[in-house]
Every structure is written in structure tokens, then in C-alpha cells.
Amino acid sequence: xxYQSPLETRIARRTTQAISDFEMLEDGDRVLVGLSGGKDSWxxxxxxxxxxxxxxxxFSLVAANVDAGFEGYDHELITRTCDERGWxxxxxxxxxxxxMENLLDVDDTPCxxxxxLRRGVLYKMAGEIGATKIALGHHxxxxxxxxxxxxxxxxxxxxxxxxxxxxxxxxxVIRPLVYVLESEARAYAKECGLPIVPCxxxxxxxxxxxxxxxxxxxxxxxxEHPGVKNSMLSALKNVTGSHLLDVRLLPKxxxxxxxxxxxxxxxxxxx
Numbered sequence: 001x002x003y004q005s006p007l008e009t010r011i012a013r014r015t016t017q018a019i020s021d022f023e024m025l026e027d028g029d030r031v032l033v034g035l036s037g038g039k040d041s042w043x044x045x046x047x048x049x050x051x052x053x054x055x056x057x058x059f060s061l062v063a064a065n066v067d068a069g070f071e072g073y074d075h076e077l078i079t080r081t082c083d084e085r086g087w088x089x090x091x092x093x094x095x096x097x098x099x100m101e102n103l104l105d106v107d108d109t110p111c112x113x114x115x116x117l118r119r120g121v122l123y124k125m126a127g128e129i130g131a132t133k134i135a136l137g138h139h140x141x142x143x144x145x146x147x148x149x150x151x152x153x154x155x156x157x158x159x160x161x162x163x164x165x166x167x168x169x170x171x172x173v174i175r176p177l178v179y180v181l182e183s184e185a186r187a188y189a190k191e192c193g194l195p196i197v198p199c200x201x202x203x204x205x206x207x208x209x210x211x212x213x214x215x216x217x218x219x220x221x222x223x224e225h226p227g228v229k230n231s232m233l234s235a236l237k238n239v240t241g242s243h244l245l246d247v248r249l250l251p252k253x254x255x256x257x258x259x260x261x262x263x264x265x266x267x268x269x270x271x
Contacts, residue, residue: 008050011188014179015047022163024174025133029059031174032131034122035089036065037078037197040137043185044177045087046192048135063089064125066118068096074197081195090129092121123171138175141182141218144232148214157244159236181229 004012019025033048035041048061063082067075075091082089096117126134138160147159162178165171177185189196221228241249 004050005191007184007188007191008047011043011047011177011180011184012050015176016051018162018176018179019051019174022174024163024176025055025057025059027057027059029057029132030130031059031061031133031135032064032122032126032129033061033135034066034118034137035063035078035082036118036137036199037074037195038137038199039186039189039194039196040139040177040182042189042192042194042196043180044135044137046188046194048176049085049087061087062129062131063087064122065089065091066096066121066125067091067093068114068118068199070097070199073199077195077197090125092125094121096121123166126171132172134171134173136173136175137177137185139177139180139182139185140229140233143175143178143236144218144229145211145214147232147236148217149210152214153210157246179233 025031031048033041033045035045045061045063052059052061063078065075065078067073075093079089079091094117096114099117122134125131143160147157150156150158160175160178163172163174166173218229242251
């Protein structure tokens with residue numbers, strides 16, 4: 001068995017656990033991996049290839065690179081790296097940059113809109129090559145940040161699903177790195193010598209004010225209390241629904257119950 005560094009061993013273990021927990025992969029799957037050239041997508045492609053060679057099931061990988069059309073984007077470095085490592089890679093050239101200029105509202109964040117447009121392209125590519133799953137490089141930090149953003153600013157308690165089916169039911173999206181921290185993905189991409197390719201968007205990294213604040217909050221908390229992000233990740237796996245305030249999660253009442261003042265109790269007409 002090829003040598004595995006302690007970091008790769010840890011990421012492989014966490015990724016395998018996520019795949020098992022959410023039943024992400026099946027025998028015969030053809031997985032389209034969204035490969036932007038950033039640290040997260042490189043880490044995902046690398047660890048899935050490592051697991052593919054050791055897995056008891058057969059599945060194949062296809063790297064899918066969406067060129068948004070921004071000047072200076074080095075998609076050739078991505079394809080060359082994939083060729084060197086024996087990874088099948090498909091590149092789709094688009095005019096997402098022009099589309100964003102026409103669709104972007106004042107309150108929209110460029111990265112959010114670009115991500116949605118890229119997702120649409122990945123769906124189309126998956127259909128064309130017969131992919132059964134689409135793998136994205138979102139990690140534990142993305143999941144935790146989304147939880148806090150929804151809690152603080154949207155008034156709902158939800159994070160980022162590890163596995164979901166598209167609205168039309170045609171595609172299954174998986175996030176195998178959901179248990180892997182961003183710092184681990186960054187270190188792993190560097191350890192493997194994978195080239196980080198900037199997307200060349202002028203607004204790249206222009207996150208919303210809310211997400212910036214959440215990132216800073218988590219950074220400060222982790223610095224003061226090491227392990228707090230792992231604790232939050234564990235909490236997402238250990239939910240006590242009866243201790244929340246969503247009445248939809250409560251057991252159905254038996255017998256009579258106290259009615260709210262001014263509310264007529266439901267009546268059932270006898271036949």
C-alpha cells in the first residue's frame with residue numbers, strides 16, 4: 001500500500017465516514033467532481049482518487065472544470081495537472097462573466113451568483129457524460145458558517161446538506177469533505193503539490209458582510225478555544241429535536257390539550 005501521511009490518513013478517514021454516513025457512493029457510480037482549481041476542489045479530487053483505488057466498490061471519477069470566461073484564468077494548468085496524475089478532465093468554456101454583469105443585483109454577492117451559475121453548468125455536464133453523482137468541495141467550515149448565517153440572519157436552523165437531490169430529481173449532489181476542516185484541505189492540497197489556480201474574477205473572495213463577520217467570529221473562537229469548530233460539527237450530528245421550539249418536531253398530542261386564549265377548539269360534526 002502506498003505511503004500515507006498522517007494528514008492524508010486523517011482526511012481519508014473523515015471522508016470515508018461521511019461517504020458511509022450519508023450513503024454517497026454506490027457500486028458503478030460515475031462521479032463528476034467540480035474542479036475549480038482551488039484548494040478545496042483539489043483536495044476533494046485527490047482524496048477521492050486515493051479512496052477509489054482502495055475501495056471495495058467500483059466507481060470512476062471525472063474532473064469537471066467550468067471556465068467562467070474571466071481573462072487570465074489558467075484552465076490549461078488544471079488539465080495538465082490532471083493529465084499528469086491520470087485523471088480524466090473535461091473543461092467547459094462559458095460566458096458566466098458576461099451573464100453576471102447582466103444579472104447581478106446590488107445586494108447580490110458575486111461569488112454566490114457565480115456559484116449558482118457554475119452549478120447549472122455542472123448539472124448539464126453530468127447529464128452529457130452520464131454521471132450518477134456530482135461531488136463538490138464544500139468542507140466543514142462551509143457547513144458551520146452556513147449554519148450560523150441561517151441562524152443569525154435568516155431565522156432558520158439549517159446548515160449545508162451532505163447529500164441532496166436537485167429540484168428536478170435528475171442529479172444527486174454529494175459533499176464528501178463535510179467532516180474535513182478548511183485548514184486540513186488547504187494543508188492537504190499543499191502537501192500533494194497541487195497548484196492553486198485563482199479564478200481571475202476581479203471580485204474573487206468578495207464575500208458578503210455577514211459571511212465575513214461569521215468567518216471572523218469562528219476564527220476568534222477557535223483561537224481562544226481550540227476545537228470549537230469540531231464541537232459545532234459534532235453538534236450538527238447530535239440534534240435533540242424535542243429541545244427546540246419547532247412544534248413540527250414535537251410528538252402528536254394525545255387526548256385533550258390546552259387551547260390558546262381566543263382560539264375556538266376544532267369541532268367534528270357527528271354524522
